[in-house]
Amino acid sequence: MSEQTERKATLLDGTATARAIRAEIAEAVRAFKQERGIVPHLAAVLIGDNPASETYVAMKQKACGWVGMESSVHRLPSDTTQEEAEALVERLNADPHVHGILVQHPLPKHLHETAVLDKVSVEKDIDGISRMSLGALVNGEPAFPACTPAGIIELLDRYRIPIEGKHAVVVGRSIILGKPMALLLLNRNATVTICHSRTPNLAEQTRQADILVAAVGRAEMITGDMIRPGAVVIDAGYNRVEGRSGDVGDVHFESAAQVASYITPVPGGVGPMTIAMLLRNTLLAAMGNYPATK
Amino acid sequence: MSEQTERKATLLDGTATARAIRAEIAEAVRAFKQERGIVPHLAAVLIGDNPASETYVAMKQKACGWVGMESSVHRLPSDTTQEEAEALVERLNADPHVHGILVQHPLPKHLHETAVLDKVSVEKDIDGISRMSLGALVNGEPAFPACTPAGIIELLDRYRIPIEGKHAVVVGRSIILGKPMALLLLNRNATVTICHSRTPNLAEQTRQADILVAAVGRAEMITGDMIRPGAVVIDAGYNRVEGRSGDVGDVHFESAAQVASYITPVPGGVGPMTIAMLLRNTLLAAMGNYPATK
CATH class of the missing domain: 3.40.50.10860 (Leucine Dehydrogenase, chain A, domain 1)
Structure with missing residues (x-):
């Protein structure tokens, strides 16, 4: 551990952010019940x-x-x-x-x-993954956004990280994460690239990202050398690795944190935000106030 | 006109391709009616x-x-x-x-x-633009793909232009074209970048494209210097320009055709393919055989 170089990136603290959101939701639930x-x-x-x-x-x-x-x-x-x-x-x-x-x-x-x-x-x-909800990401009609990508957008917003005009690179194209993530970022006026297992030159693509979202499901496959210095790195991975306790992200944290400007830890990054968004969506559903998917 | 340099690109002839598809459909309609x-x-x-x-x-x-x-x-x-x-x-x-x-x-x-x-x-x-059809592009359920992007995929296929593993750049993000185009290319295993009016460095993005789809609705905004030599260029634009007869594409044909390997003309490129796909989708709907959106 004495060889470890200094972490440069600021942590995007999903645990603390989700706690703040939960407090807001609890207050809104109380008021809604009263009214x-x-x-x-x-x-x-x-x-x-x-x-x-x-x-x-x-x-x-x-x-x-x-x-x-x-x-x-x-x-x-x-x-x-x-x-x-x-x-x-x-x-x-x-x-x-x-x-x-x-x-x-x-x-x-x-x-x-x-x-x-x-x-x-x-x-x-409120989970945002029916075909009608996913279609809304394309046609702009109101629906609940899928919780994990919505949580990532919320985390960026709470840290005042601009999305509009940025180049976002999403690695992964699952129904619940990669694809809706790309569409949400696009709706927020990012230029968006979607990479996946068939992308031949992944590092070339990821190195262009201002905002890099890793959602591949392969432990620590995104390493520091694949990241543009100063990029914002979001790790949506939670992989089980033999001989290690707890979840391991898709990003190799040690090397990535030395080049990124902001980075989410695993655990304590994207995970808590997902559940916070589920609660928020449920509150909005109860209010009959379901939002546009932006 | 004597100054005009030689066109290097092969034309992707949508008129001829659509004619061939219509002949296939006519034959299938005849057989279906008989049976x-x-x-x-x-x-x-x-x-x-x-x-x-x-x-x-x-x-x-x-x-x-x-x-x-x-x-x-x-x-x-x-x-x-x-x-x-x-x-x-x-x-x-x-x-x-x-x-x-x-x-x-x-x-x-x-x-x-x-x-x-x-x-x-x-x-x-059969037009593929209801929310359910668009959602199918995300979740992979069967539905009819939107006709213009489906026609572009078909045109690439008929010319045996590979999509898998290629970097496709889509300029434009409309409901009927840009977004479904990106999702169809992704489903065919391209790495996909979506650019739009808020993309600050458009030429930098388009120059990376192996396959470039222009769907912006601005006459001749994609010029030859924005295209990687050897790229496949698809022009889905049809703009009216004062003082010129007929539709003008989003691509500046003269300069683009000098660097591209393949290029669609306007008219006679994407347009006829759109109607051919509408016919094919209608036939499949009658057969009760509606396809996956790949």
Whole structure:
């Protein structure tokens, strides 16, 4: 450790930022309850017995509790049929006491996952990943933005990091992260490049980024030499690595922090922001005030 | 004209390519009618009295005739209400004799255009611009791709120009062209950069393109010096310029054709491909065989 050079980058503290947002949401929930008598309610759908999904849903329920929201978990067994899964979502769509619906994924393999997600009505899709919500990122109609990319935009905003006119490079093109991230950055007037596993000259692309978002799912694949000095580096990775405890990001933190101007740590960067956005979306859903996807 | 230097680029002949596609479609329409007794039917919705819209709809009807498809035009006056416009779309959705629905835009200003477009059922949205169809570009579910970007992909394919692993730069981010174009190129494994009016260093970006798609709507703004030697240049612009007859592209053809390897002319490039894709989508809709958006 004595060889370690000094970190130059400022940390983008997702934990502290999310805490501040939660406090704002808690206050808004209190006021909304007082004025309208309504407590925002997040309903989670949990199908099968994936232990990671159990953990995530429990974490989200706990977060609802922090801000004074109600939450419920609706369980179906792992041999649930497509019809049963969709019927549960339809029932929650129709329930006026439920404001936000979260279908925890991945679903069991035999189910058509996107078809279930697509059943969530756009007004209650606080996770922002139904086809209607994703389409809104393209056509500009109101919908909830997917929580992780929305959390990244919010983190940049809270640190007053400008997006407009910047060159943002997104590495990864998943439905929940890379693609909606690119569209959100584009809606904020960044020039956006999307790279992925088939990009032959990745370092050449990433070195052009003013804002670099790593969302590949490969531990520490983005190293300092792939980063333009002074770039803002967002690490949305959480990888399990044999012999290391906790999650490991997509960015090699030590080397990246020596060239970046700002960088998110893992953990404590993007993760807490994701849950904060889920809470905010649920509050807005309860208020019937669902926003444009910018 | 004696000063004119030699054009180096090969022309991507959209007129000839579209003619070949129309012949294939005509044959498929004939076979489908023989086997199933069904004639594909495209219904156009025309609201108000925009002369350009009249021309476009007439052109599309004529194209249906060429390939043996039925077409109909459903007119509403310019003071049509939102409810009346949406009700017409719903009626066409429910009509089993209608396979494809085309809502000619722009709609009169008092109407909420995307709300009308979004009413078109995804199975009949042969124009590929409802929110459900656009969302499919993000989440990978089947839907019809928007006709102009789909036509550009088809033109590249017919000329055996590889897309995978290439760096595609799209200039423009409209709902019907720039954004779906970027997503289609991404689905074909290109690395994709999206530039627009707020991109500060446009030439720097365009010069990196292996495949450059100009969809800005500004006459001849992409000049030869903005193009990497050997790049494939696609001009999706059609601008009216005072004192010049016909449409003028977004690319300055003379200078671009000296550095590009392939280039589309205007007219006779992207335009005819758009209508060919509309016909293909209508045929597929009639067959109940609507494709993935790749």
